[in-house]
Amino acid sequence: MQSSNAKERQGWDWAGLAWLFLFFWYFSGVTQVLIQLTGTNGFTSFRQAFLVSGLWLIPVLLFPSKTKSIAGGIGIVLWLTSLIGLGYFCIYGQQFSQSVIFIMFESNMAESTEYFGQYFVWWMVPVYLIYTLGAWLIWRKVRPLHSGKSQSYALAVILVLSLIGYPAVREYQKSGPTQAAIDKFEGRFEPAVPWQLVVGYNKYRKQLENMNTLLEGNAKLAPLTNMVEARADQPSTLVLVIGESTNRQRMSLYGYNRETTPELDKLRDQLQVFDNVVTPRPYTIEALQQVLTFADENNPDGYLSTPSIINMMEQAGYKTFWITNQQTMTKRNTMLTTFSKQTDEQVYLNNNLNQNARQYDGDVLKPFNKALADKAPRKLIVVHLLGTHMRYKYRYPEEFEKFTDNSGVPKWVTEDQMPTYNSYDNAVLYNDFVVSSLIKQFSASQPDGFLLYLSDHGEAVFDSADGGVIGRNEGKPTAPMYTIPFIVWASDKWKQHSSFDFKSMLSRPYSSANLIHTWADLAGLSFAELDKSKSLISDQFTVRPQIIGDPSQPKSLIDFSMIKTRKNHPAPDEQVSNQPLIKSGT
Template sequence: MNTTNPKASIWPHVAWTYLLFWYLTSTTQLLLSTFGITSFEGLKDTTLTAVFWLIPILLLPKHTKKVSAILGVAIWLFALPAFGYFLIYKQELSQSLIFIIFESNKAESSEYLLNYFTFPILFKFIIFSIIPIFIWKRIPNHLAISNKKGYVFALIILMLFIAHPIKKAVMVGKASVAYKNLNKHLVSAPPWQLILGYSNYQRELKEVESFLMKFNQTPPLDNFSELKKPSPTTVVIVIGESSTRLHFGLYGYHRDTNPKLSAIKDELSVFKHVYASRPNTIESLEQVLSFADQTNPDLYKTKPTLIAMMKQAGYKTFWISNQQTLTARNTILTTFAKQTDKQIWLNNARAQNSYSFDEKVLEPFSETLKDNAEKKLIIVHLIGTHMSYKYRYPKSFDYFKDSKNLYAGLSEDKIQKINEYDNAVRYNDSIVYDLIQRLKSTNQHSMLTYFSDHGDDVYDSNNHEFQGRNEYSPTLPMYAVPFITWSSKDWFTNDLLKNSATLDRQYSNADFIYTWSQLMGITYKGFDQAKSIVSNKFKDYPIIVGNPYDAKSLKKLEIN
């Protein structure tokens, strides 16, 4: 079909041309969504952005076959890495992965390539590459369309393509919003996937390095001392995600969401009334992992972080993360992680709505426990029960399936959402339990503390009508978080952890660094025992929530 009847409709030819570009840009996203690895968001984006490649065809209709071949080959080359990565890892190529690749050494990268570049993979590459050739053969040498009409249609496509980003920019009043919106939708499709991914990586990395330089220039804590401990000593902080204790069986929830932690309840210190100060990961952890709080939210920029404090005490520090790494939102958190001596990144998903089960952290955690440093701090950052909840647990944990013991009158959609959340909590229970058991098996002088960065309201309040988080309309489930500590029998501050009166105290986790300091036997100028939940000098105070940069939003959390 290399000749064209001028009287025939051009649209079948346009359709074949579009199909070529759609195939090259969308096949990997189609596979990812079909296998349930990601949501259909990426496929939707690539399906829409494939239309963009019709613009050169419409501008040069007399060279349709030649232009489509040149563009097709270019897009094919950029599509191969993402397709190959799917074949090998059943995951999406993303900005986070680019970060991980550049954080790895060349030997590791070469080892992966040699290990996985097999004949079956090569065969699938060949099939992937042959199909577009057959599609291309159906494309005519030229489109029977006048230059004027071609320009008009090309302009229409361009305007439709940029209309939404421009509208968003106008609404917000910032031109950069248009770029961010385009970036968001283009980054799932080759060639933009690699081009924008690398560009975003470079931009975010510069921000991280800028923050890291400032962090490293922060002077150490004055009058610093630490009580002597047995050797080796290993301490672990496990940071959960979006988990409200109101859905924890360990805290009295009416469903058995914590079968494993409940089985070792006598070994745990379960703090009953701990609250996050803010309902979003970054803002919450800026306070939890530093001296910042609701009154002084910027102290993380000028005073040492918890990681810097532990390094000052001589601990070798590790960060194991199943969260996304180098994204615009996660820049500051990645900076916190980069302060540690070693980071292990396990989640390279582009979007949160994709599978990356927390069991990924278990083996790296076990390997890190084997490190022969006399004093180690290991921070494990879980994806926990982050929305969308159905992506947070494997099928074997699809335990809650009906409305038993739920609120009366809930719609099917709400029942399903609650069941998915409770299944995610039950899976999270198994992960935290497994981390404790692995630490326990080392027989070291050790302690593990688990808490969530914030909670989620899963139709628990507001007449069971609300799900999610809203800092300007705070509810208890958004802030009520689990706070659990396990320690070896010889842990030197066990007397503080086993005090039942201590476990009943009301506490904002924004002051975590003071509690952690006391549990570690660390003191310094500015250490405030009144802000340590395990101190006999602790002073009760109201839980203040809201945006500290917007004084009008600050309010006392209604706990009862």
């Protein structure tokens, strides 16, 4: 009895507790440490994996006499599931996510084998062996906690309340009993094993169901009426490059004082550079729902009831490709994946858990070359870039870190803001390399066709005298959030049979919401639904207000001209409202 009471009075066995936690954390921690050391992602996933690993302490706290066997059983499960995430990071340098599960399930066995085997190297075998040895050595240090039962039970309760109860209550208070609250709660667990597989698969199933519903609706749409093509059955390759978060006011091609687009500047004589185009929405999904379809502010749900650019080009007899460096099967990006699945062939390059992870657009160049080499005589290739999306420092390799000081930086940008301001310009510089490389690759293939590049929306990055405006906020719009690049390059073969002199049209006020009309006009298509008054290159073009805002809230719609347009940077006395930082992937 005295011995039992003595144990009850003992303090915490801190060393034993530390070994237990280290063992459980190890299976998520190794990959998370590698992610931090390589700068692939921010700290959030590391923190969540660290906290969630504490949940595995609960069973050994409740049954201390079976600590060794319980820890061993849990460890085997964690080890097996962690091998997937660790191996994926070793091969691709990305954090495992539901997007990877999408790729696995949407590919046949041969494609899946190629997907994982393409970069498999011999050193992964010793890496796995060393990793497994590390887990075994830590497990040998695991022992029953020499603390009293009451202390162990109290700690178990604290862990349940802090790691499950508090997050659940917090999300309930923020979002109520909604699916959004459940999704956010699940997201707290996703960075840790085995939850990255459990939560990832659950997300995949939900988004797959949503995507299939959208695709079924798209398949039922009636074709465009009385389509006629000026060059029916003639070989042609057309390329649509969709950028991300790129404000043209930060491009030297558009007069910015820093040389952020040197390669496009060199090609300027070959380009038609339109300088008065804006996006209807400052968010990717909402913008592209209009940009890629007949939807607009008067018909916001038109993306569900009208054909897309992809449908249109397939009706015209084109083989279609979609190459994307954006995330795929996430709740927000399901619409993007739906557009991609309308094409004949898809290439998904970005399977990171978070959109703001390190990912370079140079990855699109190889699959783009492969698509160009496809034997189909008539091709549409859509390339969707990650562009200059937050976090900007993750958008370019080290050799593109050109802007590091205050040279050319407006005087209102503070020392604290300088690194972000410079990293955005460096991201624009790398985006210039990627877009110009696509043009050069396209030109080298000697195509009969054209390439059109535009961004989905812009981005405010301390462009105002206020100095605090960064990101995108539709409720408090500023010009940089909407001003986008819009350029067209055409091959010599295309120019021989199609007009490419748009000099008198370059400054026309235009909304990318009407892109499908311009694209059809460029491609030489005509059909009953085509409105040439909405084509930027048509003699029938009609000047319209550049409407921005949420069409589901008509009172929020305004003419872009109401926002004081800034050339490069506003005058120091111009003031705009502060915007919250936009961290989402869209």
